[in-house]
Amino acid sequence: MSKDVSKKILDATLEVIAKEKISGTRMHLIAKEAAMTQSNLHYYFPTKNDLLIALLADIQEWFSKNRQQVVDLDRQTFRENLHAFFAEKKDVILNHKKLDYVQFDYWVQGTVDPQVRESFRQTFDIWRKDISAVFERGGYSEERIKMIPFLMVSLMMGASMQYLIDEGQFDLDQYFDAAEKIIVNLIDGSK
Template sequence: MSTEDRILNAALETVEDYTISGTRMHLIAEKAQMVQSNVHYYYRTKEALLLALHKKVLDTCYSIRQEDVKKAGDCLEEQLDVFLKQKKKFLVEKTAYDTAEIDFWVQSRIKPKIRERMRHSFDAWRKEIRRLFEIYCPDMPEERKDRLPSMLVSLMEGATIQYHLDPEHFDVDGYFDMCREMILQAAGQPEEEA
């Protein structure tokens, strides 16, 4: 593992433990088992380190989807499942990434660089989903092709908030099954029977 990866992994753990606002370079250095000056050698400021961490979170999100795209069948339901599976994986298996993502969203209100990256990542997410409707639902009205991706992104981000607040009372699988069903119905594509 490279030194940069070691620092970013430590930063991810620190953000999970303390939030972005509570994260300090010395806490990251402790988790990375390094002296703080070495962390500053690679990342001169907390902002530079957090921007690198944000990129790591986004890249991880994208790479998970790319792996699932290779396995997905050539139909709308399976292609939509790529997005739902990635979000479920973040929620249940890669919780630190999911909490960091929502914390970056909070920071985007006051940090223009993070806001621009978040805006860009959400836009890319919606465009990827819209492309599926263009492929599998070519006759769908354009307005609906624009709105359904936003709806799906909102449903997935809403899962983050609910799950992290009360995981014992949030049925992840049932929730995402219902998300799939709602989007397919709205797209005019009945869910395939298993």
């Protein structure tokens, strides 16, 4: 499959899901958004589920590449890298809202579709492993910090959920400063 065609289809799928949610997404809507025939779309992605799994992989690739730009285990300190996770999530909330909206929709779809659930679960595994790597590089033992990645993901996704439903309710800078302090206070003395 041509990377250009695939990207065009995946971008169209993201747009449609952001507008219609997964439950309202239809192949003909994606084909229209991608400016192609539905039969051509089915040639590349025979089913909606194939397309959903491919989009989730594409979104994960975006997150991984983005994270590599802000987290640098070799050049940044532990605290700089810890801060980078929260800064990255704040950037997504403010500048890439569609990704968060679609991510929440994947969570819902994962409650009824085992294949989507497994693919979505793997995206969270990657996120938590990236967080764990920062802590391990910072000298924290895996046993001592095993729940920290789960807590950090919950704090970050909680920010998305609350902020995106009511953007004026709280200040993201204050929220993420508090979240970072919670994590730092939790790990103090755990080396």
